[in-house]
Amino acid sequence: xxxxxxxxxxxxxxxxxxxxxxxxxxxxxxxxxxxxxxxxxxxxxxxxxxxxxxxxxxxxxxxxxxxxxxxxxxxxxxxxxxxxxxxxxxxxxxxxxxxxxxxxxxxxxxxxxxxxxxxxxxxxxxxxxxxxxxxxxxxxxx
Amino acid sequence: xxxxxxxxxxxxxxxxxxxxxxxxxxxxxxxxxxxxxxxxxxxxxxxxxxxxxxxxxxxxxxxxxxxxxxxxxxxxxxxxxxxxxxxxxxxxxxxxxxxxxxxxxxxxxxxxxxxxxxxxxxxxxxxxxxxxxxxxxxxxxxxxxxxxxxxxxxxxxxxxxxxxxxxxxxxxxxxxxxxxxxxxxxxxxxxxxxxxxxxxxxxxxxxxxxxxxxxxxxxxxxxxxxxxxxxxxxxxxxxxxxxxxxxxxxxxxxxxxxxxxxxxxxxxxxxxxxxxxxxxxxxxxxxxxxxxxxxxxxxxxxxxxxxxxxxxxxxxxxxxxxxxxxxxxxxxxxxxxxxxxxxxxxxxxxxxxxxxxxxxxxxxxxxxxxxxxxxxxxxxxxxxxxxxxxxxxxxxxxxxxxxxxxxxxxxx
Numbered sequence: 331x332x333x334x335x336x337x338x339x340x341x342x343x344x345x346x347x348x349x350x351x352x353x354x355x356x357x358x359x360x361x362x363x364x365x366x367x368x369x370x371x372x373x374x375x376x377x378x379x380x381x382x383x384x385x386x387x388x389x390x391x392x393x394x395x396x397x398x399x400x401x402x403x404x405x406x407x408x409x410x411x412x413x414x415x416x417x418x419x420x421x422x423x424x425x426x427x428x429x430x431x432x433x434x435x436x437x438x439x440x441x442x443x444x445x446x447x448x449x450x451x452x453x454x455x456x457x458x459x460x461x462x463x464x465x466x467x468x469x470x471x472x
Numbered sequence: 473x474x475x476x477x478x479x480x481x482x483x484x485x486x487x488x489x490x491x492x493x494x495x496x497x498x499x500x501x502x503x504x505x506x507x508x509x510x511x512x513x514x515x516x517x518x519x520x521x522x523x524x525x526x527x528x529x530x531x532x533x534x535x536x537x538x539x540x541x542x543x544x545x546x547x548x549x550x551x552x553x554x555x556x557x558x559x560x561x562x563x564x565x566x567x568x569x570x571x572x573x574x575x576x577x578x579x580x581x582x583x584x585x586x587x588x589x590x591x592x593x594x595x596x597x598x599x600x601x602x603x604x605x606x607x608x609x610x611x612x613x614x615x616x617x618x619x620x621x622x623x624x625x626x627x628x629x630x631x632x633x634x635x636x637x638x639x640x641x642x643x644x645x646x647x648x649x650x651x652x653x654x655x656x657x658x659x660x661x662x663x664x665x666x667x668x669x670x671x672x673x674x675x676x677x678x679x680x681x682x683x684x685x686x687x688x689x690x691x692x693x694x695x696x697x698x699x700x701x702x703x704x705x706x707x708x709x710x711x712x713x714x715x716x717x718x719x720x721x722x723x724x725x726x727x728x729x730x731x732x733x734x735x736x737x738x739x740x741x742x743x744x745x746x747x748x749x750x751x752x753x754x755x756x757x758x759x760x761x762x763x764x765x766x767x768x769x770x771x772x773x774x775x776x777x778x779x780x781x782x783x784x785x786x787x788x789x790x791x792x793x794x795x796x797x798x799x800x801x802x803x804x805x806x807x808x809x810x811x812x813x814x815x816x817x818x819x820x821x822x823x824x825x826x827x828x829x830x831x832x833x834x835x836x837x838x839x840x841x842x843x844x845x846x847x848x849x850x851x852x853x854x855x856x857x858x859x860x861x862x863x864x865x866x867x868x869x870x871x872x873x874x875x876x877x878x879x880x881x882x883x884x
Contacts, residue, residue: 341656343656343657343659343660345656345657345660346656346657346659346660346663348660349659349660349661349663349664349667350659350660350663352663352664352667353663353666353667356667356670356671387652412659414651414652414655414656414659415651415652415655435655435656435658435659436655436658436659436661436662436663436714436717436718437659437662437663438662438714438715438718439666440662440663440666440667443663
């Protein structure tokens with residue numbers, strides 16, 4: 331039922347990336363993975379992505395840069411950050427750049443991730459409903 | 473004869489300086505012995521070189537020796553050479569005694585390592601003053617030796633401290649990196665296990681319902697029952713282990729706190745109040761707390777939150793040590809020590825610290841608690857925090873029983 335929601339998981343650690351992706355697939359989402367910001371950017375260009383779950387510290391292009399890029403080019407995409415390296419700067423950057431939330435590794439309670447994904451999903455749904463309603467209004471005004 | 477001689481050797485009293493006399497002539501020995509006692513020395517007379525050499529090997533053996541040149545067996549020169557090459561841990565001042573007055577003999581004796589030379593028959597006054605010189609030289613040598621030894625001990629202690637400090641600081645630098653590295657595998661284990669737990673929840677009843685089919689396919693009911701009982705425990709166990717790793721990693725990160733950043737004037741008493749407030753939940757009615765806080769205590773310069781962390785750590789340690797006791801008591805005292813220092817003491821009435829634990833108490837990963845309870849990092853973190861404030865933490869057992877931790881801080 332969640333298959334029309336596309337999620338992109340970005341982490342340089344294969345095991346982390348795979349386990350998070352596996353969990354989201356278990357919940358029924360359509361999941362892609364990328365090993366760093368650069369790879370993620372390529373996938374974002376090719377495929378409409380609703381939610382990005384990204385690590386912060388990564389080679390090539392880190393999570394903050396990816397976050398900045400998404401904010402600029404894909405304003406409708408929701409972002410959930412994950413980090414094992416909790417610093418004030420990291421968290422502040424995430425908040426300023428409008429990340430949905432920031433999860434701390436190791437994600438001791440996976441429900442935190444689920445809740446964040448659900449919240450993003452609901453926001454998307456609401457927006458879509460509003461969009462449809464506005465379109466209808468537009469048609470009436472024409 | 474030699475047995476007779478041995479009986480004559482009297483143990484030197486602690487005060488008079490012991491002097492070894494080696495001479496094969498009994499008359500000389502007796503004479504020397506009498507003189508030496510008279511001059512306030514403790515003579516130790518032997519009839520030959522070998523006995524003398526063996527006597528010098530004994531603990532508390534003399535540092536002064538009067539040795540006859542001509543002796544049967546090991547003669548004076550041999551004895552001196554043997555003494556010099558034996559490398560005693562103390563200097564032995566040797567006065568050669570000889571009838572020979574030729575320059576040749578004198579040179580030979582000095583070459584062998586004699587310090588002084590007295591011709592036989594000796595003049596008592598001359599010998600007395602020469603022995604006095606020897607005693608003075610030995611005393612100076614001993615002082616020098618003690619001084620050198622003291623320096624060495626100091627250097628060793630300092631080196632040990634430096635190595636300890638270095639290990640702590642490199643551990644601090646490593647910690648952040650290690651913490652990050654460990655976090656990733658933990659994340660994947662943790663999320664996999666959580667998913668597995670859910671999958672098993674779905675799978676388990678289905679397996680049970682189809683027990684008959686499974687049995688036909690080679691899975692006995694006993695095996696299935698085993699899976700059913702063990703699987704949840706295995707998953708829970710793994711999840712708990714990951715939690716434990718996370719806990720260690722979190723403590724390790726504290727090592728990498730930036731020293732001096734955000735330091736300000738802090739009230740020790742206030743930190744104690746805050747720490748007690750933080751501990752109030754877990755401590756609920758488990759122990760009585762007596763506060764003896766000094767009024768108008770001057771502030772220290774540091775980080776209040778870190779100070780609270782130290783205090784919470786010590787309070788929780790005490791609470792663990794006091795577990796199960798009905799008379800559990802924790803006394804927290806603050807004192808204004810002198811114009812420059814304040815002190816906090818956290819004292820419990822538990823079993824105290826085992827003697828053999830003292831040396832390792834502040835070492836990372838040392839713990840007396842069971843593996844599931846402690847990470848062994850608490851006290852070592854406390855120490856590094858106290859050091860960063862320019863203070864000190866020390867541990868002792870109070871005479872009334874129980875452990876006592878003292879936090880010593882410079883006044884801001």
